[in-house]
Structure formats: structure tokens, C-alpha cells
Amino acid sequence: MAEEVVGMDYLTRWPRKLLTVYTPLAGFLVILLFPFYWMTVTTFKSNEELYNYKDYNPLWIHSPTLDNVKRLLFDTDYPQWLAITMTVAVVATFISLFASVLAAYAIQRLRFKGGQTVGLMIYLAYLVPPSILFIPLATMVFQFGLYDSPIALILTYPTFLIPFCTWLLMGYFKSIPYELEECALVDGATRIQILWKITLPLAVPGLISAGIFAFTLSWNEFIYALAFISSVEKKTVPVAVLTQLVEGDVYHWGSLMAGALLGSLPVAIIYSFFVEHYVSSLTGAVKE
Amino acid sequence: MPGPDMAIAAERKRVAQPTGSWVARTLDNPGVLAFLFMLPAATLLLVFLTYPLGLGIWLGFTDTKIGRSGVFIGLENYESLFQDSMFWLAVSNTVLYTVFATIGKFALGLWLALLLNNHLPAKALIRSIILVPWIVPTVLSALAFWWIYDPQFSIISWALTEMGLIDHYIDFLGTPNNARASLIAANIWRGIPFVAICLLAGLQTISPSLYEAAALDGATSWQRFRHITLPMLMPILAVVMTFSILFTFTDFQLIYAITRGGPAGTTHLMATLAFQRAIPGGQLGEGAAIAVAMIPFLLFATLFSYFALARRKWQQGGSDD
Structure with missing residues (x-):
């Protein structure tokens, strides 16, 4: 964004802007970030401090401790859950990217008969929510003998990743001038060479956007992982934190918040590196 | 003597020759290629999205329970x-x-x-x-x-x-x-x-x-x-x-x-x-x-x-x- 469109902004005076822009904006930021602050503060508190609001101000940590994180990493299967979630997310992302690149290229560039209809169907597929699919999928997973196996997740996650990635990549391929491909065709390159050597290198930003988005969506997925996996050691982080760290009516809020915090970190780190890709794919997918 | 232009033309002609085998030529047919390219996405979506969508509607008309396949019971x-x-x-x-x-x-x-x-x-x-x-x-x-x-x-x-x-x-x-x-x-x-x-x-x-x-x-x-x-x-x-x-x-x-x-x-x-x-x-x-x-x-x-x-x-x- 080289040049900001400021419009008539310069007409607004300082004190007025403080009241109408900065104050509400600060309010939004505080409310949007507070749950994460509270998660972090709770993670590093000792138990006596955590449940004693009279002697300690709950908004601050008086004697920080790593007990909760230690308990999480060494007394539970948390590292295992992280590994499973990471594997499922990475494999599902690569399968979806592979299928989506080919599909998006075929729809956008090969211009086969009925291509537009297929594009529309893929858009509609994105609108089918997992909450109506998980019951029939559960019966299929049983029949295929995949119940309680991460493979069930790897195979079902592409159902919501492929529509999104294909839609996003179609937009990227569209922005690459067709003349480049025509030149290569005239020079005798095959279609596969064109895709591999010309279109894909130019679509790298789109591939990164689709990839990190697919990874984030897989990492955040909940209902399939809840319905298809039952063994403690095979659960994904979101499911395991919710089902394994709560013991009866005793909530260990310290460990729970530590689990939530650590489980959010991988996506938060990727996000911090690729913010612009997230914003462009989010708004691009809506605007297309 | 062939000028540089002719050299380029000759090079182009050489490259443009159908060099590949029968497989390579078939793969360059846009229709065949589009079909092959659509295959992975279409298979995954048909098997794990379209089919379960239909199966879900069917299951709604049955008395299926976990571990027991059901029979049609209408509405x-x-x-x-x-x-x-x-x-x-x-x-x-x-x-x-x-x-x-x-x-x-x-x-x-x-x-x-x-x-x-x-x-x-x-x-x-x-x-x-x-x-x-x-x-x-x-x-x-x-x-x-x-x-x-x-x-x-x-x-x-x-x-x-x-x-x-x-x-x-x-x-x-x-x-x-x-x-x-x-x-x-x-x-x-x-x-x-x-x-x-x-x-x-x-x-x-x-x-x-x-x-x-x-x-x-x-x-x-x-x-x-x-x-x-x-x-x-x-x-x-x-x-x-x-x-x-x-x-x-x-x-x-x-x-x-x-x-x-x-x-x-x-x-x-x-x-x-x-x-x-x-x-x-x-x-x-x-x-x-x-x-x-x-x-x-x-x-x-x-x-x-x-x-x-x-x-x-x-x-x-x-x-x-």
C-alpha cells in the first residue's frame, strides 16, 4: 500500500479525532485482546494466587511460575497432541494444495466445456458446513475402518480446504497475463511445462496464501476431530484441551489456559510472518 | 548464409516438433489434461462431500444407530x-x-x-x-x-x-x-x-x-x-x-x-x-x-x-x- 487514500481526513481536528476515532479504537483493541491477556496471565500464575482475588490483584502476575506449563508438557500427552495436530494439518494442506492448483488451473486456463459450472459448484461446496456432514462422515469413517485414525482427518479436511484454496488460486491465475502462456505454447512448451515453469512461479504469493490459510483452518478444525477420534493419545490439540484437561468438576484453570495459549502459538507465529497474505486472501476470497 | 533470424526460426521449429511419446502428446490435449487435472479435487469432493451430503439425507429417513445399520422408516x-x-x-x-x-x-x-x-x-x-x-x-x-x-x-x-x-x-x-x-x-x-x-x-x-x-x-x-x-x-x-x-x-x-x-x-x-x-x-x-x-x-x-x-x-x- 504505497499511497494511502486519506480523503477528507485532514478536515477533522485533533481533539475531535481523539474522541471519535482514537478512544473507540482503543476500546475495540482492549476488548479484542483481553481474552488473550487473561489467558497469558492465568498461565503464569501459581494456584494460590490464581484463586485469591483479595490479596492479589487478578489483572497482574505477582510471582510468575512455569508450573502450569511444566505440568502440561510433562504430565499430559500435550507434546503428542501437538505432533498429531501438526502432522494432520501439514499433510491435509499439501493434499489440498496439490488438488486445488490443478483444479484451479484447469478451470481458469484450460477452459474446458462446463468449466464455469464446475467453478460455481466448488464455490457452493465451500458453503456446505461441517456440522451437517459429520454424522454421515462418521458412518463412512466406521465403514472404511478409519475410526480413531488420524487418516480419517487427513481425508476429510480437504473437503473444506479444497473449495477455499481453489477459489483463491483461480483469482491468482486470472491475474497472470494469458499472453505469457501463449508465447510458451508457440515456442512448443507442453501444458504441463507451462503450469510448472511459468504459471506456478508467478502464483507463488497465491500458493503461500492458500497454504497458510489451509494450515490455519486445519489447525482450528474441531467437530470432525471430536467425532472421529476417541483415543486420548491421538486427539488434536483443540479437542484434547477441552476433553482431557477437564477432570470431572475440577477445572485446573492454570493448565487449561496454558493449553489454550500453547495451542494458539503455532498459528499466531505463522500469522505474524504472513499477515499480508492472510488479509489479502481473506478479502480476496470475499471480493472475487 | 543463414542470418540470426533464420537460426531462431530453425530453433523454434526444432522445439515445436512433437518430440514426446504418445503419452506426452495425449497429455498436451487440453480436454484430456483438464479431466486429469480435475480428477484429484473432484474425487475428494465427490467422495467426502457430495456423497455424505446425500447419505445424511438418507440417514434422516432411517433409524440407524451406532454399530447397527438402520432401515427406512419414512418421516x-x-x-x-x-x-x-x-x-x-x-x-x-x-x-x-x-x-x-x-x-x-x-x-x-x-x-x-x-x-x-x-x-x-x-x-x-x-x-x-x-x-x-x-x-x-x-x-x-x-x-x-x-x-x-x-x-x-x-x-x-x-x-x-x-x-x-x-x-x-x-x-x-x-x-x-x-x-x-x-x-x-x-x-x-x-x-x-x-x-x-x-x-x-x-x-x-x-x-x-x-x-x-x-x-x-x-x-x-x-x-x-x-x-x-x-x-x-x-x-x-x-x-x-x-x-x-x-x-x-x-x-x-x-x-x-x-x-x-x-x-x-x-x-x-x-x-x-x-x-x-x-x-x-x-x-x-x-x-x-x-x-x-x-x-x-x-x-x-x-x-x-x-x-x-x-x-x-x-x-x-x-x-x-
Whole structure:
């Protein structure tokens, strides 16, 4: 964004802007970030401090401790859950990217008969929510003998990743001038060479956007992982934190918040590196 | 003597020769190639999306249970759901949840987008911070809300008590209406960033000259908002709202993480009730029927989105490609 469109902004005076822009904006930021602050503060508190609001101000940590994180990493299967979630997310992302690149290229560039209809169907597929699919999928997973196996997740996650990635990549391929491909065709390159050597290198930003988005969506997925996996050691982080760290009516809020915090970190780190890709794919997918 | 041009032409001719085998030539046929390229995506989507969608509708007409395949029982599941007060409570909860959460998300999201559309220092940083609630796994941020809504140690109750506004702690999740309001608040919190960033993208496409012209004509800031911003924003607003309504209506994670439908099943949405009956309850047929009951609404939302998209293209003067 080289040049900001400021419009008539310069007409607004300082004190007025403080009241109408900065104050509400600060309010939004505080409310949007507070749950994460509270998660972090709770993670590093000792138990006596955590449940004693009279002697300690709950908004601050008086004697920080790593007990909760230690308990999480060494007394539970948390590292295992992280590994499973990471594997499922990475494999599902690569399968979806592979299928989506080919599909998006075929729809956008090969211009086969009925291509537009297929594009529309893929858009509609994105609108089918997992909450109506998980019951029939559960019966299929049983029949295929995949119940309680991460493979069930790897195979079902592409159902919501492929529509999104294909839609996003179609937009990227569209922005690459067709003349480049025509030149290569005239020079005798095959279609596969064109895709591999010309279109894909130019679509790298789109591939990164689709990839990190697919990874984030897989990492955040909940209902399939809840319905298809039952063994403690095979659960994904979101499911395991919710089902394994709560013991009866005793909530260990310290460990729970530590689990939530650590489980959010991988996506938060990727996000911090690729913010612009997230914003462009989010708004691009809506605007297309 | 052949000049450089001829050398290039000869080179081109050499390269353009059908050098490959029969396989290579077939692969270069656009029709064959398109079919092969569509194959992985089409297979995955047909097997794990289209087929289960049909299977779900079929299961709704059977009495399938976990570990036992069912038989066709016609509309029996729907007849029993029709008399099931729990089902109707879930339907009304779902509608209320969608309506209030959508109004909240769009009112606050539009406000935030308008704030961000001002000239601000560190705007990119603010924008990236705002998206964080949307990036983090819903269940994990919902856990933070569960802790914030704790009856004994709620930080909100503590803060309000310290300020002298209340004298006893609020029971956020203990009574049906409190629990519903708390869930809606958490859903709004999570939805604001998505709405705000999408609408901001829409706002940035509006030419400032429109505002300048209106201001010269003496339009007030409300009139500029009402007659320039809103109409120009309408197409993208319609699309974002369709997505938002769709995902709010079929929401599962937030409710499952914070209340699991409680207290006493009064905060179930259709998705959580379907899960409750199908997986822990084992009644796959009945659960499928509840899930299928969501489809008419989703169809309506999808058609709405389709026509909004068509209208947007028409407004931009684009062709239908």
C-alpha cells in the first residue's frame, strides 16, 4: 500500500479525532485482546494466587511460575497432541494444495466445456458446513475402518480446504497475463511445462496464501476431530484441551489456559510472518 | 548464409516438433489434461462431500444407530422431532443466536471498519492485531471465555464489583438467558475482526472524490454515510453477511466449548443437539434428521449470496466470466 487514500481526513481536528476515532479504537483493541491477556496471565500464575482475588490483584502476575506449563508438557500427552495436530494439518494442506492448483488451473486456463459450472459448484461446496456432514462422515469413517485414525482427518479436511484454496488460486491465475502462456505454447512448451515453469512461479504469493490459510483452518478444525477420534493419545490439540484437561468438576484453570495459549502459538507465529497474505486472501476470497 | 533470424526460426521449429511419446502428446490435449487435472479435487469432493451430503439425507429417513445399520422408516424421525420440545428450543435458540450475533457483529464490525478507514499511525499493525481473535482456534479462545464467565472467579464480575456497580457475582452461565447472552457475546467477539477487515477492504475501494463532491454540495457526514458509503458497500456487505450467517447458524464449537448445551439443554443449537443425539446418544438417524433440518435455511442463504454476487458483477459492468 504505497499511497494511502486519506480523503477528507485532514478536515477533522485533533481533539475531535481523539474522541471519535482514537478512544473507540482503543476500546475495540482492549476488548479484542483481553481474552488473550487473561489467558497469558492465568498461565503464569501459581494456584494460590490464581484463586485469591483479595490479596492479589487478578489483572497482574505477582510471582510468575512455569508450573502450569511444566505440568502440561510433562504430565499430559500435550507434546503428542501437538505432533498429531501438526502432522494432520501439514499433510491435509499439501493434499489440498496439490488438488486445488490443478483444479484451479484447469478451470481458469484450460477452459474446458462446463468449466464455469464446475467453478460455481466448488464455490457452493465451500458453503456446505461441517456440522451437517459429520454424522454421515462418521458412518463412512466406521465403514472404511478409519475410526480413531488420524487418516480419517487427513481425508476429510480437504473437503473444506479444497473449495477455499481453489477459489483463491483461480483469482491468482486470472491475474497472470494469458499472453505469457501463449508465447510458451508457440515456442512448443507442453501444458504441463507451462503450469510448472511459468504459471506456478508467478502464483507463488497465491500458493503461500492458500497454504497458510489451509494450515490455519486445519489447525482450528474441531467437530470432525471430536467425532472421529476417541483415543486420548491421538486427539488434536483443540479437542484434547477441552476433553482431557477437564477432570470431572475440577477445572485446573492454570493448565487449561496454558493449553489454550500453547495451542494458539503455532498459528499466531505463522500469522505474524504472513499477515499480508492472510488479509489479502481473506478479502480476496470475499471480493472475487 | 543463414542470418540470426533464420537460426531462431530453425530453433523454434526444432522445439515445436512433437518430440514426446504418445503419452506426452495425449497429455498436451487440453480436454484430456483438464479431466486429469480435475480428477484429484473432484474425487475428494465427490467422495467426502457430495456423497455424505446425500447419505445424511438418507440417514434422516432411517433409524440407524451406532454399530447397527438402520432401515427406512419414512418421516418418523421428523414426526418425533416435530413433537420434541427440545428440538424446537434448539431451533429458536439457533434463530435467536444467528439474529442477535449477526446484528452485533455487523454493527460493531462496520463501526470498527469506519474507524480503521481513517488516517492512522501504525495502521497496518493495528489491522493485524485486530485479526488475531479470528486466527486463533475458536475452541481455545472459547475456553478463555469459559474462564472469564466462571461463576466464582469471573474477572468481569470482579471488575464490576471493584467499581461498585454490582454487589454479587453474575451467574453468567447458570441461567438460560444469561448463558444465551454470554454465548452471543463470545460469538460477536470472534466475528468482529472478519467483518471489519472485509468491510474495510470494501471501504477502501470507494473513491474519495465522491465524498468531496457530496461535501461541496453540503451533505452532512450522516448523509455521506447513508447515501455514499452504505450503497457502495452493499454488494460486499451482502456477501460477507451470507458467509457470516451461514457459519453462525451452523455454529458448534463455541457452544460445545462453553456450555455444552447447558444449563439443562437450554442453550443447544441445532448443530450441538444433532451431535448430542448422534454421537454420545448413538441415534445417528435422529441426529442426521436434525442436521438435515438446517439445509432449507442454508439453501436460502446460498441463493441470497448468489444473487448478491450477480448483482455486484452487474454493478461493476463486468461480463459473466
